[in-house]
Amino acid sequence: MSLPPGFLDELRNRLSLTDVVGRKVMWDQRKSNAGKGDMWAPCPFHHEKTASFHVNDKDGYYYCFGCHAKGDAITFVRETENVSFMEAIEILAREAGMPIPERDPQAQKQADKRSQLAEINEVANRFFRLNLSQQGGAQARAYLDRRGMKPETRERFEIGYAPPGNALLRALKDQGISVEMAIEAGVVAKPDDGRDPYDFYRDRITFPIRDARGRLISFGGRAMDPNARAKYLNGPERLLFDKGAALYNHGPARAGCGKGQVLVVAEGYMDVIAMAEAGFDATVAPLGTAITERQLQLMWRMSDEPVIALDGDKAGLRAAFRLIDLAMPLLQAGKGLRFGILPEGQDPDELIKAKGREAMQEVLDGALPMVALLWRRETEGKVFDSPERRAALDKSLRDAIRPIADPSIKGHYGEILKDMRFELFRGKRSEQQGGGGERRAWTPGKGRFNGGRFGKGPAVPTEGLKASLIVSGDETQADLMREAVVLAVLVKNPGLALDFLSQLEALQPRTEDHAALLHALLTHAEVEDADELHEKILNDVGRGPLDRLLSHPHVQITPPVRKPDREVAQMCLTEELAKLKARRGYKAELDEGLVDLLAAEDEKVTWRLRQAAEARNKATKAEAEDKTEFDTAENGLELSRDERDAFRALLNRIAPEGQK
Template sequence: MALPPNFLEELRARTPLAPLIQRKTRLTKSGRNWKGCCPFHGEKTPSFYVYDDHFHCFGCGAHGDAISFVMRAEGQGFPEAVERLAAEAGMQVPQATPEAAARERRARDLYGVLEAAEAAFRRRLRLPEGAQALAYLKRRGLSDDTIAGFGLGWSGGGRGVLAAELKAEGISPGQLAEAGLVREREDGEGFSDLYFNRVIFPIRDRRGRVISFGGRILGEGQPKYVNGPETSLFSKRRNLYGLDLAREGAFRGAPVVVVEGYMDVIALHQAGFTGAVAPLGTALTAEQMEELWRLTPEPVLCFDGDAAGGRAAAKAAEAALPLLTTERSLKLATLPAGEDPDTLVTRSGPAGFTAVLDGARPLSEALYALLTEGRPATTPEQRAALRNRLAAVANAIPDKSLAAEYRRSLLDRFFASTRAQPGGRGAQNGGMGRKPMPAPRARPAITRERTRTEQASTLMALTLRHPWLLGEVEECFAAVDLGDPVLGRCRDAVLAWLAEGHELDSTRLMDQLAGRGMAELATGLLRGAGVPEAASVDAQPKDALDAWWHFYGLLRGRAELEEDQAREGRAWVEATDPVAQARAQQRIIRLTMLLEAQHRGEMAEDAAGAAGLQDEQAMGGH
């Protein structure tokens, strides 16, 4: 019997890969990842890398997850490897019973049922009966591309319409009930719809598969929003709305931001904040935090600026403390009073929400205000109780050295605030209030499209000024999506010139482009306001090469860089020419460094810094 996919995913999530592999080979930290000598072939220079959820050797090509590592390292079969890892993780392997096999078949079928339901909801949105729902989404400022990208739909206003429509596809009411789309009536006489007269929001797992739906009622009625019930595929505690899209956004450098609801997530993605997610009607759980930390070491939790938002922030902070390590924490951001992310980006554009993110505070800074707000500390008894509480909160952190740092920070603030005024009044006035939100800075809006165009233009300028780079980067230069047809035609002309075997000289390349009617374009690229020093005539070769790879990394997502890695790994293995093999190896090293920088969040910081510099130059700053 094949094991249920949910069981295998949870087993992988509960098995930290680096400690498992360290039993066979010594690993050292490399950014957020690990590297070492491959345990599967003899080597003296490390080419074996361990990431959050997989390993890869650029020497022998070994690749896989925890299960495949145990199978390969210890010569075990799949069942034995799973049994061993499950025992270490405290999990029970499902038994091969007829009932288990039936459950597995049903789980596979349920994905198909949910996909069919999503298609039906999406079709209905564009029918006359969905006009009211579509008008609602348009009034909320959503574009057709955004509506399609999130798979939004309409449930219909009639009873039993979904069951009737899907019956033609061979889907029974019982399957709809098991998928969480209908429920059996209390009297046992048939089924009733869970989604009626509602805008539909598909909920997907981290791999992009539909696992449930949420619905918002149109007009009066309660509850305003509903989520599907717990099923064999869907757990509110383990999933986040928008997680599948946020994974790609995070690896492209977007900050991971946790907001409250569906529309907040969708509005932020449309505004360019593609790392936005939301819990599914629950307070943030430990399982959801683990998912966030798989994307970034310091996600941002965004709360309303009212009292309820403060209570939610305090609850989330305390829930996170037992999970903190030296390599993963949180930031807390507070919205202006009366705003949510949806209304803020609608009213103020991306710059308004950027200001909120700029004001986000590390958990270590925000925690004291959250813990002391509303707690008087004017008497010795009150101060002693508060001091004990602060120490107890810090002691919840498992890492002893990190707990000591938090304890010292909290108590330093405590002593400073209680000494601020006689009688301890400073504890109420000097340290408990929330840090005021900085005023939004007046600056041009930074859109994803504008930023990518600037990055692609810089990459092209570096190539035009230093065409000798093509000896190392030709394959990657040909593969990257420049996002602009004009730049794409310029790139095609450069590659055609290269294929003719010309001397790699910038002047001759510029003459060639001029002959193709691209003189103004090429000159403009080299003289652009945001062109770095590395694109100058006097730049050192190493600086030019480093800058080229840097901007290449900004334009590629994690999945694309991993594909590049795999391609170059194959090229290195298959190459018979030592020169070609050396160049492939250099590209592998560069791509590995870019992936590590993305994991550390450095690419996002660099992209934001470059966009800010271009803003200043466009506004006449010096």
């Protein structure tokens, strides 16, 4: 809505900024000079003890020397009341006695009708509240007493009681309100079969539902009859009420957020009331349905990161899981959700009554980010003991975050989920490789133990083993070249990383450049445009590592790098990753065997050496075309000279006398 020229200036001139601000602060009388309109107070926007918040009433301007908040009367109302610009104008205009400029005639007619409907609801609300206090409301009062709702809380939330029959309809007629307007307001219903109109709320405790501006737009009703068709009932959707675009306790919660409280989203009316009684004023609830997109947008207007505190049962978790899918396409930088998981079988009302405010505060303090709940949804109760199941998890995670529109947010989600996936599968590998007894961890290539104690095997000097711990320079260089080829093929053929995720995550690059490039490729695995992928990698790792990778002659002659082709690239990656896995499997087996050799009994040695030999055979068969200079043992095992000498030294040291 556009305002006529001069309206805002007139509004500011009619108001005293000191009066507007004075409703929210306590002036420091020693520093302030009311006669000159020079006022000081502790800042309402951040917690402090000194008076650093300055109001210049003459200029109509405020400024905080602590947090640097600044603005005029309109800005102050917007920030402290957490309202929109036009809502702030309406608040100040009412205070200044200025009428808001009229809109076009049709819009004005609709606005007038809404005001009439809201007034009818106010009449109904007074009727309900009166009935709660009379004899007919004794059963309802007893129920509220059992729920622990204090009389002052009933007044604060305007709790009422709708008696059986059509008492409200008669009362509205007595005040000259037509049946048609009562039906439009939602407090009277008319059957489709032509029967007479009747009270919409009958024998129910009533909860007024107000919008952010305080207009009474509908009611919620809690049935007193345990056999009622619906335990809770919201008013019908009409001109004034759209339950998918409204929140219970919206106005007070918005004011609480303006004071710095976190916005909490509970499930029902009684949860909101219990939270407010415990001091959590910034609490809202959807109106009997799953949270809608419009409600989510209303929440984000109040708070950047609302905490969803749904019941700790399966239904509450299912609602939270559905909300994840709703929120994904709407995520923006700084706008997210957290989830407070309540103890199973308890809602906020029950938790507060059982364990007090502190227990609820712990739930809010421990609220999980949405990515953690997404991971729980996709993994809880599932077993990933096969490549097919792990691939299914990869697909479900990609599908879940695909709707995120913001590329930066999507990238961070992918990165965090990749780390969680790595931890999950690494943990499983550790369990599989575990077993009884205490073992020592060997760091390949480091030449040291990471802890543990030596066993009872024969004491074998380590000097004789040094040769076997050395990977020849030719083999190290071959590994680096294979890594480079793999990375370059992925850079030039975007989208292929998704087909090799598990192998790539287990790659363990040998250089920092390769590690950085691999991390970037996995982060942007879904990118399918070559130029876009190239740009994202440059942003992540810089030009140096990428230029060094692509400029190497061995990389440049690789067919799918020289001329990108998805099918050829898949074949190349399959081959190179298999060779790397075979060689590194052999090396890991050899290192583990050497560790056991220091601690094990003699009879274990030959078994471990045989395992190393078999692993070596697999590695050398896969890379026969890449041979350098090898010797061949009698059993067909191809050994480098360093390895041959090392094995010979080991066998000479451990063989019994007479068999050397």
